[in-house]
Amino acid sequence: MAAVLEIDNLHKAFTVGFIPKKREILKGVSLAVAAGEIFGYLGPNGAGKTTTLKCVLGLIFPDRGKIELFGHPSLSAKGKERLGYLPENPYFYDYLTAAEFLNFYAQLFGLKKKEKHDKIAGLLRLVGMEKARDLQLRKFSRGMLQRVGLAQALINDPDLLFLDEPLGGLDPLGRKELRDIIVRLKQEGKTIFLSSHILQDIEMICDRVAIIVGGRVISQGALQSLISEKVLFTEVTVSGLDPADLVDLGEPVSTAGERILLKVLQEDNIDNLMALVQQRKGRIHSLVPRTETLEDIFVEMVKHG
């Protein structure tokens, strides 16, 4: 598949402080996003996620490196017509109502009056903000701003959508709704670049991820190739057993009343444990095999990165 975004060896430093001191934020970021995928851009706070995005969008100028969008070097006004962007903690003109705000942005794309009207109504419905249509944005909660923010990012029906921490500030229901919207956008053929430090979100919907730590992309690839399917250990909750008998079978993690949570490393020991439970007339309450998660990889990489 053709790459819609290619970043090669991107460098950016800022001078900070009264006595100017250079701080390198990006130390050679390289990544490629293919058309039609959901690409997760992961990293701890301050790793350079937002800085990378701002370089791509032309809000700041990189010191070195190459950015190619839709196969063209540098960002032209024409290229911007195919982009959508939702910044982190979005904040918009608070003296405008939601409808006025979307109308203003629609004008920047030269949308026709009728087209504009339908588009705005459709987007407000999509993000569940129809009722807040004529409310000034100053009265919006953070979650509501996030929703309107997504609506403005979609106003031009973009091919490539940049979402910076899109799930921040949303309640659990809102997160689920937004995830559904993102997946639906992918089905419509859009490419989505999702930056986040909330791993569960990314894990559920991303096709490929890049992990950035300290201004460098340290790992990049399909999610399946990064995460092994191997069972690391099994968590078993049992009751009616003597803790002393369990020492050989696994590591007791916690006890709550009768119940004991056990971390079993060897698979053979699970059979032994079951046999013991039957013999002592105890009970098994849960048995959960744990495979490697993105979080494990992430923690591992950040530690060593």
Next chain:
Amino acid sequence: MKIRAIALNTFKEAIRDRILYLLFFFAAVSLAFSRLLAVLTVGDRVKIIKDVGLASISVFGVLMAILIGTGLVYKEIDKKTIYTLLAKPIRRWQFLLGKFFGLALTLFVMILAMGIIFLAIVLLHTGKLDGRLLLAILFIFLELILITAVAILFSCFSTPILSSIFSLSFYLIGHLSWGLETLILRTRSGTARAAIRGLSAILPDLENFNFKTEVVHGLVVDPKFYLFSALYGLVYTIFILTLAVLIFKKRDFV
């Protein structure tokens, strides 16, 4: 089209800003006060009304231009609204020009409103209208346009408070710089005189827009002066806006 959209949004922002109405209120009070002042004065009362009225329009117009103008660009960066805006297909110079025209439109509406109050007071007092008053107001407006450009220039790289101080300084210097001409005449030729001459060439001369005295006292003005002043304003405004665009173009929005 895009500049128009930004300008209209800026206009909307400005007219929904309370500070504008506060200034407008004081301007109206000041205009009404000129009537009161005239009663207390010995001599030509009409001249007092016209003089104080025009001065009020000018001062409050400048305050509007500076207080709103210096916040316009800064607020967009500070509140990060500029992030999504510049990610849309607009260029940075279009953004800046949109801001400029938006504020110019706001000032036009305000000057119009203040002008109507002023002319109504004059009309009530004298029973006739002096067309030249409109001309004086027009040149006040041209001066405000230049001040707007200056305020936007400073707000491209500085905080509103600093920008306000800078812009106000520009305004004051602009109205006092004619004093340098007198200084040149009184200085012996040499380095000092050359330096002062250089300074007077660089510094803005906002007295070019001041036709208040001539209009109030009914003095004759050569039409060439009007033309020169209008051209001066135009060229200076374009120069300042170009400077602003050049600075703004290179800026990182962190």
